[in-house]
Amino acid sequence: MTSDGTTTMAGHNDFGRFVVLSLTFGCCSIVFYVFTQQDVIIHKFAKSYLVTITHSSNETQFTGKNNYKISEKPLKLQNISTKSINNYVTMNFKGRLGNEIFEYASLYGIARHNYMIPVVGDKFRLKRIFKISLTSVKPVANIKRFKEAKACAFDEKAFVLNKKYNWTLSGYLQSWKYFIDYSDDIRKELRFQNAIQAQAVQKFNEIVKATNVTDKNKLTYIAVHVRRGDMLHDKPTVRLGYTTANVSYVNNAMSWFKKKYPSAFFIFASDDIAWCKANFNKPNTAFITQRNSAEIDMAILSQCNHSIITTGTYGWWSAWLSGGQTIYYKDFPRKGSGLDRLIERAQAQTIQKKQLLLMDGFFLQIAGFNKTGK
Numbered sequence: 001m002t003s004d005g006t007t008t009m010a011g012h013n014d015f016g017r018f019v020v021l022s023l024t025f026g027c028c029s030i031v032f033y034v035f036t037q038q039d040v041i042i043h044k045f046a047k048s049y050l051v052t053i054t055h056s057s058n059e060t061q062f063t064g065k066n067n068y069k070i071s072e073k074p075l076k077l078q079n080i081s082t083k084s085i086n087n088y089v090t091m092n093f094k095g096r097l098g099n100e101i102f103e104y105a106s107l108y109g110i111a112r113h114n115y116m117i118p119v120v121g122d123k124f125r126l127k128r129i130f131k132i133s134l135t136s137v138k139p140v141a142n143i144k145r146f147k148e149a150k151a152c153a154f155d156e157k158a159f160v161l162n163k164k165y166n167w168t169l170s171g172y173l174q175s176w177k178y179f180i181d182y183s184d185d186i187r188k189e190l191r192f193q194n195a196i197q198a199q200a201v202q203k204f205n206e207i208v209k210a211t212n213v214t215d216k217n218k219l220t221y222i223a224v225h226v227r228r229g230d231m232l233h234d235k236p237t238v239r240l241g242y243t244t245a246n247v248s249y250v251n252n253a254m255s256w257f258k259k260k261y262p263s264a265f266f267i268f269a270s271d272d273i274a275w276c277k278a279n280f281n282k283p284n285t286a287f288i289t290q291r292n293s294a295e296i297d298m299a300i301l302s303q304c305n306h307s308i309i310t311t312g313t314y315g316w317w318s319a320w321l322s323g324g325q326t327i328y329y330k331d332f333p334r335k336g337s338g339l340d341r342l343i344e345r346a347q348a349q350t351i352q353k354k355q356l357l358l359m360d361g362f363f364l365q366i367a368g369f370n371k372t373g374k
Contacts, residue, residue, distance in 0.1 A: 098313030109179030200299030220261035223304035225315035226270035241337025245310035245329040
């Protein structure tokens, strides 16, 4: 009791202070835990993906051909502290295999350019097909969406994303510029899973053996991908400006390779294989006639030394994975069409007939073709 006769509640006040202090300490502990855990995740990513990644040679192809060698050297990165890597970038994947590969490669390149962490979902389809290294995280907050300004063209704004936010990319992102600086990394990411690679090699050897070739190791293999299907029969697609390569284009391309490589052996894949067999059933030519999955056919085509392709992202990536020289159909898309107004064309060496564009493996990487941007 005080001198004025009032009674203090000393015990209650002490208890109140204890509760306040406990709550404060608890909140601080939670914040500290979240921060340290986030740093663990970020540091783990930085160590695995941004600092210690080394480039290694592609696995030797079982056909006896090894078209690519990636030098073994550490990545040269700008000075960057792992503490500054605290934003995530993901992608709204859509489309079929060729589209998804473009989206994945661009996601990787955009994230790396922005010093952010690229992530994919647990059920990301390409993980089943390729040796994808990217991890997944629980949903994160503070997300903004980046949508490309123009289809089929590089958008430089993708390289200056605001680091106050996490980002979700939207669009097909079909430009080589998004990922060219990390081409060696992308090649490492796009190694086929062992089971797919083994199956593709077996089928490749069966295809060659069926033609009674005496020494398959002396041949120069040319992958030929012919897309017709929707680009020929789907009216909205045709109206947009998609075209299909004609017989003379494929014959001219084959003739060019025969002159350059007398031992040329052509392997056709197509969504209209009957059309291919009716028009190109010649010596040293084989056709993938089995109904394989898209990834198996792409893995088979990637075993070849060089490529002839028509239109579409599937053929683009089959040729990119194969390397060597690629001939591409020049008359795409239809001039004056809506699609033609979207695409910013790359320059390439025109050879022989006006329909032919030639691109070697390096040019294929840095300049691209078909919807790859400027």
